[in-house]
Amino acid sequence: ENVTFEKERYRIIAEHPCYSEKARHRFGRMHLAVAPKCNIQCNFCVRDFACVNENRPGVTMEVLTPVVALEKVKQALSDYPFIKVIGVAGPGDPLANEETFETLRLVREEFPNITFCMSTNGLMLSEKLPELVKLGVATLTVTINAVDPEIQGQICDHINYHGKTYKGVEGAKIQIKNQLEGIEAAAKAGLVVKVNTVFVPGINDRHMVEIAKKIRERDVYIMNIMPLIPQGAFAHIRAPTPEETQAAQDASEPYVRQMRHCRQCRADAYGYIDQDMTQMSEERRNILKI
Ligand code: CLF
Ligand code: SF4
Secondary structure: OHHHHHHHHHHHHHOOOOOOOOHHHOOEEEEOOOEOOOOEEEOOOOOOOOOOOOOOOOOOOOOOOHHHHHHHHHHHHHHOOOEEEEEEOOEOOHHHOHHHHHHHHHHHHHOOOOEEEEEEOOOOHHHHHHHHHHHOEEEEEEEOOOOOHHHHHHHEEEEEEOOEEEEHHHHHHHHHHHHHHHHHHHHHOOOEEEEEEEEOOOOOOOOHHHHHHHHHOOOOOEEEEEEOOOOHHHOOOOOOOHHHHHHHHHHHOOOOOEOOOOOOOOOOOEEOOOOOHHHHOHHHHHHHOO
């Protein structure tokens, strides 16, 4: 049974455009923008746009209902059989929206074998993990921007947790605890875990290796250090240079495998990650009605 499990895990990674450098030219992903609400407030986030923990903010995007999302999946998988991964990555936090689970339930009924992916801020991960396992979510991204509450308190303004608001360092303590417990439990449950880290010059720039060490202990498969896109309360902070981002990746590599080909996609992106069809051809989208 272990052999089957290992083979399946290998296949999932080999066909995932974000987890495998080679796969990105051969396989695609489809994001379903079904999750508008968020339960935290990151300082680099502008609410009307997408979650920048994973996504490039662009125009305000249309939120899909679960039923419409299923229709789009059917159409896309028949038109583009190279799409191997269905993901939910916003525009808010997937775990803060019941529609995420409803959508995945509907898609799972039609496509029993498709890889499900998700990207979350991790606040609700431990609590929601059993549901994710049941739905067959195979690959999971948690954005961890700091493992020190003093630093995270500067990156995230507040969290909303079980009906209460916690500001700054107090909120950061809860979030970091939940994130680390969540990724550990997810990896133990067999999910292939990725950690995204937004590199914020002057705030967490010297903290990357600390994060890498902590996530290595919890069997994270791959880490994705992404440059800040300055906006919102962080509009005044400069974006890191490519050299700075790369230096952070190089320093973290001894602890955990590094993803270096992230395109900071939109929450409604689909196709190859290097050729986002959402942005590339509105016209073709209209023709295909997807
Ligand atoms: Fe989407 Fe993210 Fe899954 Fe990939 S994207 S939920 S892990 S299927 Fe990939 Fe896009 Fe970078 Fe994300 S290139 S933003 S890492
Ligand atoms: Fe914005 Fe995403 Fe942070 Fe929520 S988790 S505040 S949507 S960047």
